Amino acid sequence: MSYQQEPQPRYGNCDSYFVESHDDGIYAHRAEARERARAIARMQQRVLAEELSKQTSEEYQEDIMDHMEYMESQTMPDVNSIDIQTEIQWFMRPYLLDFLVEAHAAFQLLPETLFLAVNLLDRYCSRRVVYKRHYQLVGCAALLIAAKFGDRKDRVPTVRELKSMCCSLYDDEMFTQMEWHVLQTLNWMVGHPTVDAFLQLAIHETEYDPEVEHMSLYIAEIALFHKEFVSTRPSVLARSALALSRCILSRTQVNTSEWAGAYDPQTVMSLSNHLYQPSQVLSRKYSSIHLSSVSTTIEEFLQRQAQVAKRAAAAPPAPPAALLGEPKPASDVYGGPQTPQKTQYGSVVQHGCLTPPITPDGEFAPNNVIKVQTVSAPVYPTTPTPDHPANVQQPQAQYYQDLYVQPQHV
Structure with a gap:
């Protein structure tokens, strides 16, 4: 009886199915070299693209500036039309802007989105009569359109x-309907050269300084809260905010013969008058490190200016003849109008705070003076009012009592 001998394995006995190969190091080295070559090629392509883009932008820079200046003139709001609104008043605006600033920061949107949203809000209020109960809804629709446009x-x-940020004050259909109505009212003209767009053009003409950029944005956002800057063109506001930022940070000013240095001295003075007491929400936003803590820098600058003015006031008085042509003390420079601060909603909700869309007459007005409506009947079509239970007229006392409930955490 013969036994068949089992064939020997081709590569010898092996206790494992995994066989070590001496060629793995060569393959890994070759793969690493190929990946390094791809990275270098991508970097070279990026540098080449940036160089070509820079050459193209310089070639068409004049045409781009002409178009931006034309568009800003076509998309400016009308302050006089906002003045004749029958329900919303200018003192309500800071409360709505505080809400928009918090929502803008919560969603981490681009800086130009906030400026575009405020522009859409003002342009809509220039053409439509807005009820107080819809003021916050218009602001949310403007922020939504601006984010879809450029973010x-x-x-x-x-x-x-x-x-959720509005504490379920409006239904889903109301947001959709208001978004469509804003677009239809503005004839679907959403594009607007914002302050941030002009600021980027001015910054690129000089050596980049992030602290100057952040402070310029902070000053420009402070200007959003005040009526006198609503009619100021973004190009003028951007260059003036940049000049004021360089002055505060003791940076060298740009030559006035260049576009970036052609600021308006009157606008710079007006901006400096509103640095004293900005919005608390805005000050807290720009106190973060990634925004260079520019709000803290401005506070320290104002304190030093106040100390200088105090020492100047303690000096011996000058002769009466010398006082005739002497300018006002430095302490009066920051004595302009101040941004109204929230009193009822001092604490901020985790995901935003409720901005009262319906404000009782005189509740937030200075010295609790009730404003008497002397405006005639509205001459513009009103904001659409969906058939919603929240829009049904209720007794005033019960309505305001139900409205100003504390916002819940969402």
Whole structure:
């Protein structure tokens, strides 16, 4: 009887199915070299693209500036039309802007999105009569349109998120209807050269300084809260804010013969008058390190200016003849109008705070003076009012009592 001998394995006996190879190091080295070559090629392509883009922008820079200046003249709001609004008043505006600033920061949107949203809000209020109960709804629709227009798709807020930030004061359909109505009212002309767009052009003409950029944005956002800057063109406001920022930070000013240095001295003085007491929400936003803590820098600058003015006031008085042509003390420079601060909603909700869309007459007015409506019947079509239970007229006392409930955490 013969036994068949089992064939020997070709590569010898092996206790494991995994065989070590001496060529793995060579393959890994070759793969690493290929990846390094791809990275170098991508970097070279990026540098070449930036160089070509820079050459193209310089070639068409004059045409771009002409178009931006034309567009800013075509998309400016009308302050006189906002003045004749029958329900919303200028003292309500800071409360709505505080809400928009918080929502803008919560969704981490681009700086130009906030400026565009405020422009859409003002332009809509220039053409339509807005009820107090719809003021916050118009602001949310403007922010939604601005985010869809120029921001990243993954950061655009949803209707559900905006509804949650408004404490479910409006239905989903109301946001959609108001968004469509704003676009139709503005003839679908959304593009507007913002302050940030002109500021980037002015900054690129000089050596980049992030602290100057952040402070210029902070000053420009402070200007959003005041009526006198609503009719100021963004190009003028951007260059004036940049000049004031360089002055505060003791940076060298740009030559006035260049476009970036052609600021308006009157606008610079007006901006400096509103640095004294900005919005608390805005000051807290720009106190972060990634925004160079510019709000803290301005506070320290104002304190030093106050000390200088105090020492100047303690000096011996000059002869009466010398006082005739002497300018006002430095302490009066920052004595201009101040931004109204929130009194009822001092604490901020985790995901935003409720801005009262319906403000009782005189509740937030200075010295509690009730404003008497002397304006005639509205000459513009009113904001659409959906058939919603919240819009049904109720007794005034019960209505305001139900409205000003404390916002819940969402």
